[in-house]
Amino acid sequence: MGIFLHIGRYVLWMSRVFKKPEKWSIYRQRIFEEVQNLGYASIGLVSIVSGFMGAVLTIQLAYNIDSPLIPTYTVGLGVRDSLLLEFSPTIISIILAGKIGSSIAGEIGTMRVTDQIDALDIMGVNSTNYLVGPKMIAAMICNPFIVIMSMILGIFGGYIAGILTGEVPGSMFIYGIQYWFQPFYITYALIKTVVFAVIITTVPAYFGYHAKGGALEVGKASTVSVVYSIVIVLIFNLMLTQMLLQ
Amino acid sequence: MIEVKGINKSFGEHHVLKNIDAQFHKGQVNIIIGQSGSGKTVLTKCMVGLHEVDSGSITYDGRDFTSMSFKDKKEIRQDIGMLFQGGALFDSMTVEANVMFPLSMFTDNTTAERKERAQFCLERVNLPNAAQLYPSELSGGMKKRVAIARAIAMNPRYLFCDEPNSGLDPKTGLVIDQLIQEITEEFDITTIVITHDMNSVIEIGENINFIYKGEKWWEGSKEEILRTDNQEVVDFVYASKFMKKVRADLAK
Numbered sequence: 001m002g003i004f005l006h007i008g009r010y011v012l013w014m015s016r017v018f019k020k021p022e023k024w025s026i027y028r029q030r031i032f033e034e035v036q037n038l039g040y041a042s043i044g045l046v047s048i049v050s051g052f053m054g055a056v057l058t059i060q061l062a063y064n065i066d067s068p069l070i071p072t073y074t075v076g077l078g079v080r081d082s083l084l085l086e087f088s089p090t091i092i093s094i095i096l097a098g099k100i101g102s103s104i105a106g107e108i109g110t111m112r113v114t115d116q117i118d119a120l121d122i123m124g125v126n127s128t129n130y131l132v133g134p135k136m137i138a139a140m141i142c143n144p145f146i147v148i149m150s151m152i153l154g155i156f157g158g159y160i161a162g163i164l165t166g167e168v169p170g171s172m173f174i175y176g177i178q179y180w181f182q183p184f185y186i187t188y189a190l191i192k193t194v195v196f197a198v199i200i201t202t203v204p205a206y207f208g209y210h211a212k213g214g215a216l217e218v219g220k221a222s223t224v225s226v227v228y229s230i231v232i233v234l235i236f237n238l239m240l241t242q243m244l245l246q
Numbered sequence: 247m248i249e250v251k252g253i254n255k256s257f258g259e260h261h262v263l264k265n266i267d268a269q270f271h272k273g274q275v276n277i278i279i280g281q282s283g284s285g286k287t288v289l290t291k292c293m294v295g296l297h298e299v300d301s302g303s304i305t306y307d308g309r310d311f312t313s314m315s316f317k318d319k320k321e322i323r324q325d326i327g328m329l330f331q332g333g334a335l336f337d338s339m340t341v342e343a344n345v346m347f348p349l350s351m352f353t354d355n356t357t358a359e360r361k362e363r364a365q366f367c368l369e370r371v372n373l374p375n376a377a378q379l380y381p382s383e384l385s386g387g388m389k390k391r392v393a394i395a396r397a398i399a400m401n402p403r404y405l406f407c408d409e410p411n412s413g414l415d416p417k418t419g420l421v422i423d424q425l426i427q428e429i430t431e432e433f434d435i436t437t438i439v440i441t442h443d444m445n446s447v448i449e450i451g452e453n454i455n456f457i458y459k460g461e462k463w464w465e466g467s468k469e470e471i472l473r474t475d476n477q478e479v480v481d482f483v484y485a486s487k488f489m490k491k492v493r494a495d496l497a498k
Contacts, residue, residue: 022351022352023350023351026350026351110337111336114332114334114337115330115331115332115334116334116335116336116337118291118296118328118330118334119328119330119334119336121295121296121323122294122295122296122323122326122328122406123323123324123347123348123351123352124319124320124321124323124324124351124352125351
């Protein structure tokens with residue numbers, strides 16, 4: 001199917017996500033469930049990735065700027081800006097696209113091929129709104145917190161790595177992360193995170209929702225959805241960076 | 247009563263339903279039979295609004311479903327119960343939550359009232375102790391019965407059953423067939439069963455519609471279908487050795 005047909009169908013399908021829910025109390029309850037499924041369940045993975053990412057960044061920066069002309073605190077500054085601007089919002093969103101994206105496509109795709117979505121539609125439930133809306137809202141709420149946690153753990157990982165390897169003294173690293181701090185970087189990162197949250201939940205949901213056939217097709221839909229999500233995240237990353245940092 | 251008039255439906259070049267006219271009567275088990283790929287399921291999906299028809303009309307007790315607004319269709323759908331081939335139970339919910347689901351979505355009943363109704367429906371399908379089980383813990387027959395309980399939870403006026411006893415052993419299939427017949431009489435609803443199982447047709451069929459290559463080919467009662475000389479119907483009904491023997495006995 002042509003890419004433009006997918007885009008058109010996605011836009012029409014998304015318009016159903018924003019319809020009024022049948023019952024707000026159930027919708028609210030589903031958002032809480034999805035916060036648990038998509039947000040809370042991702043904390044472990046994000047913590048591990050962020051800690052190691054910060055540590056590796058510190059070691060690489062220290063190795064690359066090994067010059068008496070560049071002050072040591074530059075490592076802390078470099079780690080902070082790399083994490084705030086790119087690694088935490090974008091790389092963590094890409095990791096989440098793999099983790100929660102495949103889970104969403106698998107769940108909704110299985111519901112499609114086992115007629116559960118048809119059952120919802122026949123009952124008169126707006127299945128798109130009921131299934132996708134809470135996931136999207138939950139990710140829009142959770143992901144900014146997860147990304148802020150990733151920033152903190154990444155910087156902490158870098159700090160520990162600097163001390164343990166002896167490349168960056170702790171006081172220099174802390175001075176570096178405070179040096180010439182731009183609060184707008186946090187706003188920029190959070191804007192990106194919220195946009196990416198919409199992409200990494202709705203794109204896999206779209207592929208799952210339109211899956212046909214059986215388990216094999218659901219598996220393919222899951223894989224394709226993750227690839228599309230990542231590519232779309234990267235395209236939007238470029239566009240948002242150009243718009244927000246110009 | 248549900249009435250379809252001049253229904254046509256194509257998927258690309260493939261003309262699946264060709265000018266179908268049929269009436270499905272209230273308080274009766276109306277059966278749609280036909281070979282695999284004849285268009286039975288597409289016809290049913292058109293009738294419940296999962297597919298848009300290309301032309302023709304579908305009326306529910308005089309209300310034209312095809313020309314209705316989305317809001318009105320939604321109201322009609324709350325009068326429709328559907329039993330899917332695989333049950334289509336929500337995997338993440340218990341049996342009780344599955345049965346309570348339409349009540350939770352569309353009524354303002356209290357939790358106690360919803361639970362009471364769910365328990366009544368589960369008892370009606372002879373599963374009084376299954377409320378806290380998950381669909382993965384149920385057998386095929388139990389899943390079908392829970393699906394029936396969910397379908398009747400909202401007191402539907404129309405019940406659609408897509409191959410209700412496929413994948414079940416003959417004895418369990420018979421239990422499901424009898425349950426469908428009892429519920430149809432008890433709640434005085436319009437029931438439509440899609441099947442290619444002749445046991446079901448003989449057991450519960452009252453008004454039988456035979457679909458052949460997307461066309462409504464034949465209509466009659468279960469007594470008539472056993473004696474018809476329509477070649478396509480005969481080929482379908484008497485395909486198995488057992489049914490051939492039945493035919494030979496009937497001829498004697």
